[in-house]
Amino acid sequence: MEQIVAFSALASGIMIGLGALGAGVGIGILGSKFLEGAARQPELVPMLQARMFLMLGLTDAVPIISIAFAALLMFANPFLGQVG
């Protein structure tokens, strides 16, 4: 019981942390490339912006999913039910 709680706490911490790390790097690269493109060709900004937001949502989703599952482990741990 205690072991499951401890490992779940560790797991949710790692899930949130690594998810945020990856998303931070990814969205940083995305934003910097968008600014570069916008500086080179300002007339393309509306089109680039729509694409950037689409990619932002796609990139954002993966860490958010892992955060949702980490939160599930934190507050409604499914493994505890298996111990009984």
Added chain:
Amino acid sequence: MAGQTPAEYISHHIQNLTYGVKDSGELGFAGSAAEAKNMGFMALNVDTMFWSVSCGILFCWFFRWIAGKVSISSPSKTQLFVELIVEMVSGSVKDAFHGNNKLIAPLALTIFVWIVLMNLLDLVPVDFIPYASYLAGIEYMKIVPTTDVNATFGMSLSIFALMIFYSIKVKGLGGFFGELAFHPFGKMLLPVNLVLELVSLIAKPLSLSLRLFGNMFAGELVFVLIAALVPFYLQFLLSVPWAIFHILVVTLQAYIFMMLTIVYLGQSHESH
């Protein structure tokens, strides 16, 4: 309200109102999370059904009402607002979809507005409707349908069925299975092709639904966490900025779901 400690409060707020066969063998609403779990697959999340169908009816009624009193010479502001949405969706469909199908644009509009409406329920303060329904005698009430994985999977599986239907209709049965079997590496490596293509086919509805569910569930959970852990006179300092940021997530996720629907259905209309 069962929730006294923060953990009880949170797990109360992420529990759906479930209707199904109880352990005792009679039909009824589940009284606890464990009881809801024991109902298994054939249980109905009544709150998800109610709020999603309500949002759908609101969307249909509002757009039909505007379409009925449309005016060219003196358009009202609501008409311009609806035209803005319709033109945005129609532009996205024209950009991303090159086949000939009259279903795609209405489908994309329905998906976009419906998901936006369902996601916007997330901005209702977390205790308003659950507490009102508690006073009315209903124990559990989770109002945002897109924070229920059943609702998002329902939507993405419908898209998946449409994808397969149009693939077979446009390319024929042979074309559909040929794309699965011969696509990346040619005919010599048929089993490898089959595995790769099947995985990417099944990953589409899975990622579509989990993306929407994960975003909305995480957003809802942050609101519930703020309500559970922060004293009530400080809550607005955290929940108001999060709500403002969440407006971006709400529309962005609806837009992405719509855009990917168009792209996936476009793929099933194009042969390689």
